[in-house]
Amino acid sequence: MTESSAIPTDEFAAPDVPRLVVRTTELDPDVHAGLDLLQTLPAEEATAWVRRGEGLVGHGEAARLDVAGPDRFAIAVRWWDKLAESAAVRDEIGEPGTGLVGFGSFAFADDPGHSALVVPRVVLGRRGDRRWLTTISVEPALPTVPSLPSLFGTPPPPERPQGVVFADGALTGAQWASAVADAVRRIDAGDLDKVVLARDLLAVAEKPVDFRWPLARIARDYPACWTYAVRGLIGATPEMLVRLENGLVTSRVLAGTIRRTNDDARDLALAASLARSSKDLEEHEYAVRSVADSLAPHCTSMNVPESPFVLHLPNVMHLATDLAGVLADGSSALELAAALHPSAAVCGTPTPVALSLIAELEHMDRGRYAGPVGWVDAAGNGEWGIALRCAQVDSEDPRRLRLYAGCGIVADSVPESELAEAQAKLVPVRDALTPDPNDTSASAPALDQP
Numbered sequence: 430m431t432e433s434s435a436i437p438t439d440e441f442a443a444p445d446v447p448r449l450v451v452r453t454t455e456l457d458p459d460v461h462a463g464l465d466l467l468q469t470l471p472a473e474e475a476t477a478w479v480r481r482g483e484g485l486v487g488h489g490e491a492a493r494l495d496v497a498g499p500d501r502f503a504i505a506v507r508w509w510d511k512l513a514e515s516a517a518v519r520d521e522i523g524e525p526g527t528g529l530v531g532f533g534s535f536a537f538a539d540d541p542g543h544s545a546l547v548v549p550r551v552v553l554g555r556r557g558d559r560r561w562l563t564t565i566s567v568e569p570a571l572p573t574v575p576s577l578p579s580l581f582g583t584p585p586p587p588e589r590p591q592g593v594v595f596a597d598g599a600l601t602g603a604q605w606a607s608a609v610a611d612a613v614r615r616i617d618a619g620d621l622d623k624v625v626l627a628r629d630l631l632a633v634a635e636k637p638v639d640f641r642w643p644l645a646r647i648a649r650d651y652p653a654c655w656t657y658a659v660r661g662l663i664g665a666t667p668e669m670l671v672r673l674e675n676g677l678v679t680s681r682v683l684a685g686t687i688r689r690t691n692d693d694a695r696d697l698a699l700a701a702s703l704a705r706s707s708k709d710l711e712e713h714e715y716a717v718r719s720v721a722d723s724l725a726p727h728c729t730s731m732n733v734p735e736s737p738f739v740l741h742l743p744n745v746m747h748l749a750t751d752l753a754g755v756l757a758d759g760s761s762a763l764e765l766a767a768a769l770h771p772s773a774a775v776c777g778t779p780t781p782v783a784l785s786l787i788a789e790l791e792h793m794d795r796g797r798y799a800g801p802v803g804w805v806d807a808a809g810n811g812e813w814g815i816a817l818r819c820a821q822v823d824s825e826d827p828r829r830l831r832l833y834a835g836c837g838i839v840a841d842s843v844p845e846s847e848l849a850e851a852q853a854k855l856v857p858v859r860d861a862l863t864p865d866p867n868d869t870s871a872s873a874p875a876l877d878q879p
């Protein structure tokens with residue numbers, strides 16, 4: 430039974446919340462040493478936030494907020510605060526991610542802006558050597574959580590997606606490249622400095638896609654990324670919008686990209702050229718500035734490195750900057766994510782001009798792509814990534830998925846190169862939906878334990 434809350438009519442008011450009964454217990458590390466969080470996931474009502482085997486997965490839904498529009502973050506913050514205040518919690522660990530936890534995924538744009546915050550019925554977590562189980566039930570209902578043995582048995586493995594074909598989404602490649610050229614003209618005319626333009630791709634399989642297959646594959650192939658699943662949005666993002674852990678705020682900003690070649694020596698030379706590319710450094714600087722400016726009112730002792738490093742992923746390399754600060758105002762991770770969205774890594778500079786150019790040139794609704802995705806706990810700790818390198822499973826027809834990728838456009842951008850960059854960013858999810866030539870098994874790939 431899920432307590433689902435509809436969008437409230439009062440501005441910024443949160444809907445009534447159920448009173449939740451929450452219990453976290455530590456799992457015996459000897460008994461559960463091999464616990465693979467993603468492999469426990471059920472096919473329905475599953476949520477995940479996992480990197481290198483650590484993180485959180487959720488089973489079922491004890492409560493959910495569906496929210497839309499420009500006030501989606503403010504309403505979600507209120508709902509979360511009310512839930513956390515009224516919950517009865519017994520937490521024998523008391524670390525970030527234990528006790529009451531909600532997983533969320535927010536739309537990029539205000540309109541229509543459909544977003545969700547989900548409190549699972551069961552959360553399994555792992556941080557270092559510690560593993561825990563949290564059960565959440567709605568008072569006064571009986572705590573009908575799934576029986577524990579059923580959680581630790583491996584659920585039937587997901588089937589490999591069959592016969593997936595890909596097609597252009599809103600725009601063909603050529604149309605999208607021409608939209609990039611339009612954006613460059615607008616930048617040259619002085620309307621704005623940077624805009625991030627995205628495109629979508631449709632994937633259609635012969636049978637409904639079990640999201641757990643691509644999720645396991647992408648987690649295996651992109652271990653440096655945060656693998657996530659919230660209400661049909663799945664992916665592995667390399668970009669941490671904000672993490673809040675016991676008062677320490679960190680963020681990993683990415684912008685500026687070069688494709689990899691499968692030749693290590695060549696890739697090293699390309700990484701060096703990326704680190705010197707004035708076009709990419711400019712694109713990166715806007716993104717870092719936007720995050721630093723949005724965090725500044727909430728933090729003291731901010732550390733913003735002067736120059737980026739190069740983050741190597743299997744498909745691309747990015748300019749990356751890790752920012753850190755000390756929380757000064759008691760904001761929760763969810764409030765910080767709301768303050769940071771949309772950063773110039775996914776929108777542009779100045780933000781309002783970039784937002785309206787995106788609406789004009791992309792010809793699609795980004796949905797929850799490029800919005801914050803992650804989790805928050807009752808103490809306000811949490812991790813919110815930017816939902817990149819993702820696919821949205823169609824809730825009405827799960828044979829269909831929409832994939833998204835975007836590129837930062839500045840004055841020196843070349844449309845054909847941006848199109849190639851967008852294709853490279855689609856590779857992780859595309860590959861995860863197509864047969865792996867090295868894998869002869871019919872079931873989901875096992876994850877390497879760190």
Ligand SMILES: C=C(O[C@H]1C=CC=C(C(=O)O)[C@@H]1O)C(=O)O
Binds near residue numbers: 747818
């Ligand atoms: C918007 C995306 O990437 C962002 C993050 C890293 C590098 C980016 C770039 O170089 O354009 C983008 O700012 C995407 O992957 O869809």
